[in-house]
Amino acid sequence: MKFSLKKQLPSIPQSPLGNAIIAFIRNNHDKHWFRWTKRISLTLVASILLFLILNSIFPLHTKVEYAQLITAKDGSVLYAFLSHDDKWRMKTELNEITPELRKAIIHKEDRLFYYHPGVNVMAIGRAVVNNIFTGRKTSGASTITMQVARLLEPKQRTYGNKIIEIFRALQLEWYYSKDEILQLYLNLVPYGGNVEGVKSAALLYFGQLPNRLSVAQITTLAIVPNRPTSLSLNRNPVLLKQERDKWLKRFQEDEIFSDTLIDDAINEPLQLRRTPLPNIAPHLSYRLHTKYPEQAILKTTLNRITQDKVQQLAYNYHKRIRKYNIHNLAVIVADNKKREIIAYIGSPDFTDNDHAGQVDNARAIRSPGSTLKPLVYALGIEAGKITPKTMLLDVPSQFGGYSPENFDQKFNGAVTVENALVNSLNIPAVKVLEDITVPVFVNKLKAARFEQISRDERKLGLSVILGGCGTTLEELVGLYSSFANEGLFTPISSFQSSDGEKKTTVRLISRQAAYMINEILMQAVRPDLPTGYQNSYHAPPIAWKTGTSYGRKDAWSIGYNRKYTVGVWVGNANAEGVPELTGADIATPLLFQLFNTIDYNAAGSRLLAPKNMPLRLVCTETGLLPGDYCTHQVVDYYIPLISNTQTCKHMKEVPVSADESFSYCTACLPESGYKKKLYENLPPALVSFYNTWSVAYRRIPPHNPSCTRVFQSGAPQIVTPADGREYMVDATEPPEMLLTCHVDNDVKQVYWYINDKFYKAAKATDRVFFKPDLGEVKISCSDDKGRNTNISIVVKKM
Numbered sequence: 001m002k003f004s005l006k007k008q009l010p011s012i013p014q015s016p017l018g019n020a021i022i023a024f025i026r027n028n029h030d031k032h033w034f035r036w037t038k039r040i041s042l043t044l045v046a047s048i049l050l051f052l053i054l055n056s057i058f059p060l061h062t063k064v065e066y067a068q069l070i071t072a073k074d075g076s077v078l079y080a081f082l083s084h085d086d087k088w089r090m091k092t093e094l095n096e097i098t099p100e101l102r103k104a105i106i107h108k109e110d111r112l113f114y115y116h117p118g119v120n121v122m123a124i125g126r127a128v129v130n131n132i133f134t135g136r137k138t139s140g141a142s143t144i145t146m147q148v149a150r151l152l153e154p155k156q157r158t159y160g161n162k163i164i165e166i167f168r169a170l171q172l173e174w175y176y177s178k179d180e181i182l183q184l185y186l187n188l189v190p191y192g193g194n195v196e197g198v199k200s201a202a203l204l205y206f207g208q209l210p211n212r213l214s215v216a217q218i219t220t221l222a223i224v225p226n227r228p229t230s231l232s233l234n235r236n237p238v239l240l241k242q243e244r245d246k247w248l249k250r251f252q253e254d255e256i257f258s259d260t261l262i263d264d265a266i267n268e269p270l271q272l273r274r275t276p277l278p279n280i281a282p283h284l285s286y287r288l289h290t291k292y293p294e295q296a297i298l299k300t301t302l303n304r305i306t307q308d309k310v311q312q313l314a315y316n317y318h319k320r321i322r323k324y325n326i327h328n329l330a331v332i333v334a335d336n337k338k339r340e341i342i343a344y345i346g347s348p349d350f351t352d353n354d355h356a357g358q359v360d361n362a363r364a365i366r367s368p369g370s371t372l373k374p375l376v377y378a379l380g381i382e383a384g385k386i387t388p389k390t391m392l393l394d395v396p397s398q399f400g401g402y403s404p405e406n407f408d409q410k411f412n413g414a415v416t417v418e419n420a421l422v423n424s425l426n427i428p429a430v431k432v433l434e435d436i437t438v439p440v441f442v443n444k445l446k447a448a449r450f451e452q453i454s455r456d457e458r459k460l461g462l463s464v465i466l467g468g469c470g471t472t473l474e475e476l477v478g479l480y481s482s483f484a485n486e487g488l489f490t491p492i493s494s495f496q497s498s499d500g501e502k503k504t505t506v507r508l509i510s511r512q513a514a515y516m517i518n519e520i521l522m523q524a525v526r527p528d529l530p531t532g533y534q535n536s537y538h539a540p541p542i543a544w545k546t547g548t549s550y551g552r553k554d555a556w557s558i559g560y561n562r563k564y565t566v567g568v569w570v571g572n573a574n575a576e577g578v579p580e581l582t583g584a585d586i587a588t589p590l591l592f593q594l595f596n597t598i599d600y601n602a603a604g605s606r607l608l609a610p611k612n613m614p615l616r617l618v619c620t621e622t623g624l625l626p627g628d629y630c631t632h633q634v635v636d637y638y639i640p641l642i643s644n645t646q647t648c649k650h651m652k653e654v655p656v657s658a659d660e661s662f663s664y665c666t667a668c669l670p671e672s673g674y675k676k677k678l679y680e681n682l683p684p685a686l687v688s689f690y691n692t693w694s695v696a697y698r699r700i701p702p703h704n705p706s707c708t709r710v711f712q713s714g715a716p717q718i719v720t721p722a723d724g725r726e727y728m729v730d731a732t733e734p735p736e737m738l739l740t741c742h743v744d745n746d747v748k749q750v751y752w753y754i755n756d757k758f759y760k761a762a763k764a765t766d767r768v769f770f771k772p773d774l775g776e777v778k779i780s781c782s783d784d785k786g787r788n789t790n791i792s793i794v795v796k797k798m
Contacts, residue, residue: 120143283347300496327572331345368549373421376432386432661701
């Protein structure tokens with residue numbers, strides 16, 4: 001290609017000298033131009049190749065061991081952990097490098113930082129000349145990039161190491177942007193002792209993050225790294241202030257900052273005092289630190305203001321209940337909309353070594369008591385088996401050998417679903433669980449991320465609904481949060497994942513079932529309402545449920561509205577039971593205090609009904625659709641096409657003799673001389689309960705004694721012992737076994753048989769005992785109508 005002089009040469013004025021220059025170039029440019037171009041090109045190519053070869057042989061290592069920070073959602077520091085080499089070396093993020101901090105550091109350390117390739121050749125040349133002529137090192141030439149290289153690989157200051165430093169600086173510029181190199185510098189600069197990096201110094205000495213430092217504080221931190229000994233942040237504040245003000249005036253002369261900023265900075269007193277780092281949410285901090293040990297900054301979802309309020313309330317409440325020998329509690333507050341934990345208390349006093357203050361009770365596996373009951377009733381509702389007004393039996397019952405009792409060891413007869421849930425009755429809950437089956441219930445808990453229940457799935461039985469399983473406070477808060485979100489479950493999180501992971505949402509229960517449970521749990525008149533809150537405006541408008549584990553080792557209270565779900569656990573970390581420890585008396589007062597603090601009288605908190613939430617009239621006696629004899633009716637929620645449509649038959653018409661001394665069946669009904677009367681159509685279990693506890697009810701007269709018909713339906717139900725069960729006894733002194741049964745309203749007498757031999761006649765309500773023989777035992781029970789039931793058990797010696 002022919003060289004174009006017009007395109008390559010600058011314009012030269014017309015003059016004798018200019019004409020001579022042009023003539024010289026024209027005569028010599030072809031020969032010399034290509035020679036120099038070739039040499040420069042080869043040198044550049046060779047330099048690049050050499051750099052690439054050396055770069056592959058001596059790769060750059062920039063891994064920095066940072067002190068881990070745990071931060072709240074707003075970026076404020078909650079907790080900090082030393083680096084592996086015991087340094088307070090905290091990572092300054094790019095968004096924390098303010099323009100003021102950037103300008104001060106660059107102007108002081110390396111004014112050409114954004115223009116050189118990592119090495120300032122002119123500064124190096126000047127330093128070499130000065131050092132040669134003076135015979136000593138009078139000036140340095142290290143750029144910010146070169147200082148980063150030296151801080152990453154500390155070495156003695158020799159000319160050989162300076163060459164290595166230059167090479168490392170070129171590598172840094174090759175791999176990182178200028179802003180990233182500046183970030184590394186700010187993370188590594190020394191401030192004396194084990195403090196490294198601007199962020200560490202800012203937090204330890206000013207109690208501020210780098211992006212909140214004043215110009216005076218920035219200048220102070222900018223001048224210390226070059227003289228970390230004489231200008232130590234720990235001593236000689238007078239000298240440090242003099243140097244700070246001197247540099248502030250330089251910045252003013254060089255117009256780095258405005259006169260107003262400089263004047264304010266000079267007048268700002270230098271207040272240096274090493275302060276301890278924040279110690280907030282230590283249990284969550286240690287949990288995240290253990291899970292993500294290599295991550296420099298762990299960003300939680302905690303709201304710093306809410307966390308501080310909850311911490312103070314929990315600590316004060318903890319001091320009040322210590323007189324009962326109760327030393328631990330845990331609290332979790334979740335934002336229902338964002339599904340984030342905004343406050344987390346694992347224990348009120350982390351430093352309480354005498355009572356295991358370091359134990360994270362929010363994650364400890366405990367018996368949940370009655371806190372799982374809302375879910376079982378919700379599943380019963382969406383399965384169409386019950387509605388809020390459905391009547392359930394709270395009477396002594398056996399479920400395959402399992403005989404649950406209520407917390408107060410009393411029974412209430414027939415109760416509605418809503419009363420059973422509000423009063424936390426055990427037998428109705430077990431009955432509903434038996435109807436929906438344990439596997440269905442457990443699968444729902446697995447979907448709600450209950451880890452211990454998932455592991456124990458094959459071991460769980462009906463007792464799971466009464467606390468016979470292991471759960472955590474965090475799991476329970478997540479479950480109740482789904483009730484506030486119309487039955488949708490999304491795991492609640494405490495950690496802001498950097499990979500943008502999407503949470504999986506599943507429908508745990510239907511909208512209608514969730515709302516019915518919400519309405520029940522929002523009732524203001526409750527037996528578990530704490531003393532002093534009856535008719536009090538201090539009681540928050542929330543839905544809540546309490547629970548107390550067996551042995552009074554765990555007290556629970558979980559509450560929610562549209563905005564928040566709050567979970568409270570109170571007890572002892574060593575699982576010591578306390579007589580005063582109940583969910584209503586100990587846990588709920590704190591729950592109410594928390595809601596009244598974080599959401600007092602807030603608008604938009606009340607739970608709303610979903611669309612298509614119809615109502616219907618049902619009989620108050622059974623909760624079923626009204627029949628012919630249902631004179632008392634009540635409004636009830638239901639789910640169309642799902643809820644039970646059975647008609648109520650709580651009363652039945654019975655033909656009786658004129659004197660009402662006996663009743664007739666269709667086989668023995670006379671043509672005349674009788675009348676018809678209404679009698680309660682009670683289930684056998686309820687009849688047995690009424691008879692045992694002397695509850696008055698209208699009994700059906702005995703059946704016509706002259707009738708020879710043998711009835712097939714309504715045979716006695718043998719309650720104890722349980723059919724098909726094995727019983728272990730002491731062969732030398734076998735204990736007596738109890739025989740009980742449930743019968744219809746009109747049955748007065750029953751007859752017991754053991755291995756087809758008559759044993760004893762008794763009233764239907766009598767408790768009969770017998771001593772069993774070893775082996776298979778057949779037990780039969782007949783009533784005074786000739787109806788019979790057989791069961792079989794196996795008795796073995798221990």
